[in-house]
Amino acid sequence: MPSTDLILKMMILMWITVMLFNKIADSAQTKGISQPNSMISADVGDNVILHCFRLGEENTNSVVWYKQKVGHEPWVIVTVQHEPKYENEFKPPKFNIEKEKEKGSFHLKIANVEPSDEATYYCGLRDFLTRFGNGTFLAVTGDGDVKVSVLQSSALNSVPAGASVTLQCSVLSESRAADLQVLWFRAAPPQSHPQIIYTHHSSSHQCESGSSTHTCVYNFSKNILSLNDTGTYYCAVAVCGKIIFGNGTRIKLKESVDPVVIFLAVALGVCMVVIFAHVVSCKERSCEYCSGRSQDSMVKKIPNQSRDAVELNFAASHVNKKRGKKERAHDNVYTEVMYSPLS
CATH class of the missing domain: 2.60.40.10 (Immunoglobulins)
Incomplete structure (x- = not known):
């Protein structure tokens, strides 16, 4: 069974790992979707294209366009999985998803721009949650x-x-x-x-x-x-x-590099080293205990005054000769004591 100290260290290691990955994920929270233009300007009557790119060749999540006017909640314009699905207020030919030959482009085309079209348009990627691009603000500048x-x-x-x-x-x-x-x-x-x-x-x-x-x-x-x-x-x-x-x-x-990421990475490395050293130490103590019990001879080291060590090997011998009724308790004796200097 793992010791309480080892379990505690393992829990600390897991916590640092989770914090490190959360920090890395937070620094890349808009990855997966890109809106390169944060603002464009158009005159009344113009046709405009708002660009959106779904990043990653293996990315197959749905793309959603939202419109948010100043002081209002966002409205869903269109959802794109395989084919675009437009909401009632945002039907073609006014709004259209324009797919280019390059894979992963989901551009929103707005025809015949009106003053009411001035808003921020967000391109979002749906997986477990919705991750948004930076948004594109469409400024309608007037009639020219x-x-x-x-x-x-x-x-x-x-x-x-x-x-x-x-x-x-x-x-x-x-x-x-x-x-x-x-x-x-x-x-x-x-x-x-x-x-x-x-x-x-x-x-x-x-x-x-x-x-x-x-x-x-x-x-x-x-x-x-x-x-x-x-x-x-x-x-x-x-x-x-x-x-x-x-x-x-x-x-x-x-x-x-974020200093917090550096600190967490260093802490993770230190924890791994400490836990590894703890496990190795436990294994060594266990092996010494087992090997000590399996020995058939006892080995003692006794230092003398000249700091030389002498090894005493005691070979135990059991006497099984029958001596009649007078068999005594000291019939089991050490028959041989050998002194040899340690090298």
Whole structure:
């Protein structure tokens, strides 16, 4: 039977193993589904495609598209196993699943975009639970009467924690800068829609005026301290009751190993070594006990004054000769005592 100490160590080992795998699973919770575009912009009447990829060649789980308007609960649009199954409010030709030749693509096509289509669209993967992609926010920008263009700098490379980044946004319009309101949004899970994080004041930009257009450059600086500061940053212009978004600048941290994962891995290794040493020690003690009882001779080591050891071998002999009625108790004697020095 295992000792109580060994059982306790085994329980600790199992707990550390579970915690380690849970930590690794949490760091990869969106694996299996991918939505590469966190935000797209479309004019009224446009046709748009929201991209979704099911990762893994062996992945055969159902894919589900959800629509969530700001302040409302999510609605199921379509479920795809082998063939798409659309909900009543989201029927073709308005909504369609567009499968490409490449395996694992389940793109949602929305035809003739209307203002009511502005929402966040989530692609989800159903297995035991539903795992969601990062979501795609569809911004409907109006009927095209507002002549404003928003250009952002290209995506930044991964930045180390604590670094400061400066994002740049150029706004081209037929209106004067004083008539425009420039905002910065940040979109990142688990938020359901982009959130306003900064509003430019009249003195926070540089403008150049041409014959018919005005170009203004807006800079936004941000310290990237942790994952809470990562995501896609959008420059947007509010004019005439409409919001025009830029293409977004994505910021992410340089990948590093989570210290908690390192600690759990080290603790797991230490526990395994301790338990292995405990098992080996128990086996050795058991073998010594068994071998000691099976010996037919007794071996003693006695040190003398010169620190030399002498081995005494006692060979027991049983005398079975009959001596009549006077057989005495000391007929069983040690017949031979041999002294030999230990090598």
